[in-house]
Amino acid sequence: MKNYLNLIPILAKIHRRQTRMTRWCIVISVFLIAAIFGMADMFLQSQKNLAVMQDGAWHVMFRELNEEQTMMLAARPEVKTLTRYAAANYALDRDYKVEGVQTLLCGYDETFFALFPSVSILEGKFPQETGQALVTEGMRVRLGVSVGDEVEVETPDGVLRFQISGIVEDTSMLLQADAFGLFMNTETYLSCFREATQKEDFVSYVEFVPHCRIQKAIRDICGQLHIPKDRVSENAKVMGAMMQSSDHYILMLYLIAFVLAVLVAVSGMMMILGSMNSSVAQRTEFFGMMRCLGATAKQVRRYVRMEALFWCLKAIPLGLLFSVVTVWGLCRMLQILAPKWFSEMPGFGISLPGVVFGSMIGLLTVLLASRRPARKASKVSPWTAVSGNADTVFAAKRAAHTGRMRVETALGLHHAAGSKKNLILLTSSFAFSIILFLGFGIGIDFMRHALVGLRPDAPGTVNVEEAKAVYFSFALFVYGFLAVVALIAAFNIINSIAMSVAARMRQYGAMRAIGISIRQLQTMVAAETLTYLAGGLAEGLLLGLPIHYYLYRWAIIERWGGAWQMPFKECVVIAAVMIASAIAAMRGPVRRIREMSVVETISM
Amino acid sequence: MEIVEVQDLCKTYGTGEAKVEALKHVSFTLKKGEFAAVIGESGSGKSTLLNCVGALDEPTGGRILIDGQNLFAMGEEERTIFRRRNIGFIFQSFHLIPELNVEQNIIFPLLLDHKKPDVGQVEEILAVLGLQERRGHLPGQLSGGQQQRVAIGRALITRPKLILADEPTGNLDRKNSREVMELLTKASRQYQQTILMITHNPNLITSVDRVMQVADGILSDLGGNVNEKLS
Known part of the structure; x- marks a missing residue:
């Protein structure tokens, strides 16, 4: 033994029963905090994945940008992906038909598929050349067309011919309306349907680079490129799940969740404080004896705080382990209960924020909670130990x-x-x-x-x-x-x-x-x-x-x-x-x- | 009249190689008003003897009768109630209730029996113990000697058949030790209290009626007569 603090592990073994309650208090506090943060993290991840599958991975959509604005926007360092998108006959109520069936016409860049992972090319490839187009699965089945064939689109201005470069999945909207879809690259689209497209149907989807402060980026872009605020829309679900939303209500909800987690931490701290107080009180004689043998008040204080940290060595990992297992169980349960909503929930993921917050707040809680008991222990007089008056509770101040x-x-x-x-x-x-x-x-x-x-x-x-x-x-x-x-x-x-x-x-x-x-x-x-x-x-x-x-x-x-x-x-x-x-x-x-x-x- | 009858008392701890025979076939009796001391080295078995006689510990063999009643033929609850009414304890480390003041600590055994204490009797005991001025104090506000006097008062309040004192002066200085011994002797003389005290301090046995010695679990009577000081 080189230091009086080496006594801690030795005595911990002997007094296992006495300190068990305190150790469990730490385990439970860490478990609860890590589980709350872990679950919130898993929930956000799953909601983000789900939102990406449903609404796309884009963060912000700009409407009615001119070519110069689009080019400048795409060149900005905070922009990871920009996809131009335009559509005609979106309401399927105009005279754009293939073989008499209403047809939606869209033009977009190839990066579209990175921003909308739920849409995928079943066969063939994205149209690289002018005059090529993707058609929907429904058209292939009903008209018996295949990649390489030509398809004729009847428009109010006459018939246009496109070569099929690939087949894409139907969207639920097209399936419901029993309509076809014809998708081409932006250049082809603009050359054919620029006039037929309503102003507001020209949009640019933007995905920002990771860790970008999106709200600030939007403000900068709008300011520098003179884009009015009303032409900007956020992908609320994705941004919400990334905690980047400007929606005050969502932000307030996060704030409430955070406040509640802090409250749980505080109640954990009170639990630890109570148990440490009583654990110290039960060892009044021991602390008095330490003082008798020459330990300074500061050393006793340090002893109690180091002891608390020593418990953390095992209690925090144990709490984290319980939380990870619990989060796994809860995720699995949610996947079974609502597969559509929580299918994107990570099955056996470990939440980094959960582990970090759990151990940090746990440690902080224990350190804060140990202050008062440590002070109390350091105030035990050496006389108490030798007088035989040491009691396991602090002396009463008035009679019952x-x-x-x-x-x-x-x-x-x-x-x-x-x-x-x-x-x-x-x-x-x-x-x-x-x-x-x-x-x-x-x-x-x-x-x-x-x-x-x-x-x-x-x-x-x-x-x-x-x-x-x-x-x-x-x-x-x-x-x-x-x-x-x-x-x-x-x-x-x-x-x-x-x-x-x-x-x-x-x-x-x-x-x-x-x-x-x-x-x-x-x-x-x-x-x-x-x-x-x-x-x-x-x-x-x-x-x-x-x-x-x-x-x-x-x-x-x-x-x-x-x-x-x-x-x-x-x-x-x-x-x-x-x-x-x-x-x-x-x-x-x-x-x-x-x-x-x-x-x-x-x-x- | 015999107040305590200990017959063939045995107490064994542990089994096999760890087996320790703390008491080996101990027998003795104590008469009413007798003040007896049990001396012995530490580890000789004297505390075990006191704990068994006080019904705090169960013997392995033999019988203990207090005022004719077999302690270990009673049920737990009955034995507890018997103990609080008939046996008073004085411990080396006082064991007062920290949340009760001097007066409440003294009348505590009566309160446990839900009895109203006799004011005159309480005053008398406080006066004998010299604690009238301190009646409202908590144990934490008293000196060791004063605390032990409170413990003696608590042992006397029910006028028990037997008082058991376990190293009652062990934590006290010479002056306080003398005062405590005087009080115990007074209790024995004035109230005809039977007292069994264990001690390893040979100086204390000068004021008792009878001395017994325990060595290796065997008790031997060193003599003395009731109300006759040993020389």
Whole structure:
């Protein structure tokens, strides 16, 4: 051993049980943060892939650019791909026909296929020369044409002949209208149909280079090339999934998701803080002994913080591992539930933001949480260790009120409320879960309102089955978050009670020697638990309901109207979860009390 | 009248090669008002003896009768209640309840029985212990000697049949040790309390009625008579 800090791994082995709770707190916090970020990342990736498949990979579309503007735009360093696109007879209501069938005429550059990966050439190649064209699969089947054949297009100005260079897939629009499509390169199109094309049907699709600040690029382009803002459209879905959208509502949604993730991190921090406080309190004698043997207050402080970091060595990777597996499971579930929407979800991907945020926020949380316990440990006087007065809980400041109630109940209440700091810390962490639950709960209402738009006749041809699947998938997300919050609440309660009891085990042992019965000790633990629970519920509802009201007004009423309603269901669910957790929380400690050896406990 | 009857008491820890016989066929009796001390080296088995007599630890063999009642024929709950009513404990490290003040700590065994303490009796004990001025203090605000006096008060409050004291002066200086011993002797004389004290301090046995020694789990009586100081 070269340094006093080398004691940490040695003592960690011996005190595995004592520090287990704290280590699990870290694992769970890291797991939750990494899972939230990981899932959000996977969701964004899948939404981006899906949006690319549905609407194309382009970021921005410029309408009615002249040739000079187009050339200058294509030459800009931030532009990765530019595809010119023009169409005639888009509404299939003019006299452009092949063999009497309405025909859509399009002209685009070869790069079109890079921006629209859902469109592919089935046979042949893109028309390189003037007079060549791609035709749709429908035309090939119905007219029996093949690559190399000639096709005649009847136009109001006469008949035009094109040589078929390849066959492309039908689009759903053409299939529905029972029409043909004829696609040529931009040059051919312009020479044949420039006059027949409406102004707004000349567009340029642009894909920017990776990591480009797209909003800034758009501003620069519009300014320098004198393009009015109303001729610019964003591919909202793709940009949204890239978090580059200018849509304020989408940005606010991300902000909310971020705030909620931070709230989860804060509640994780409170959980870790609580467990570290109690772990330090249980070792008062040890820290006093260190001070006795000559450790400075600074060294004790460093010891506690290094110990916390030492736990992170195993706890963070474990938390990350759990999160990766959970994200895999959730992705798989979404793929099964709504294959059309989540087919693009990565199957066994590892989310880099999830891993990075999980470990960084986890580490930061532990460092922040260890500050107070470290300070506390460094303040233990050397005298405490040798006087035999070292206790596993911090000294009481006032006596319990035993006059009006039974002594076991009075002591239980006092264990909870005797230290205001402890009471505030615990009830606040319980209350926090309620606030989070009510906050996330708005997601359910949001989902109901937002997904009303997924009607079968809505553009994009989403059918009823798909709408249902999407609804279920979103529900899975929202309820998944709610379950996570409820899980934090449950774990926090179970953890807090277990630690509070563990910290007082020696005291309970002495009480058993003096003659307290196990039943009386159970009452004591129950009184303590109920105090935390009642305090947490009261505080949580008092703060949570106004927050719910304002969030609801902002997220729902301002967008869709309606009136705020008391979230009875959410309140009942979270209260039930907390009460059930409190009951479960008492089981373990009560069992430990029942099984404890009085002699061993008091001679510890 | 015999308050404590220990018959053929055995206590074994572990099995096989790790087997340790902490007590080997120990038998003795204590009469009402008798103040007995058990001395022995550390690890001799004296604490085990005290824990068994106090019903904190279960013997491997033999019987312990307190006021004629077989401790280990009772159920757990019954034994606990019997203990709080009939056996008072004084520990080396006091084991007071940190959230209760001096007075509450003293009446704690009565409160566990949901009994109203007799004000006169509490005042008397506080006066005997010299703690009247400190009745509202928490254990953390008291010196070691004062804390041990509170523990003695707690052991006396139920007027138990037997008081067990485990190295009661082990954590105290000479002055406080003397005061604690005087209080225990007073309790034995004034209230006819039967006291069994274990100690490894030979100076303490001058004020007791009878001395027993434990060595390697075997108890031997070194003599002495009730209410007669050993010379």
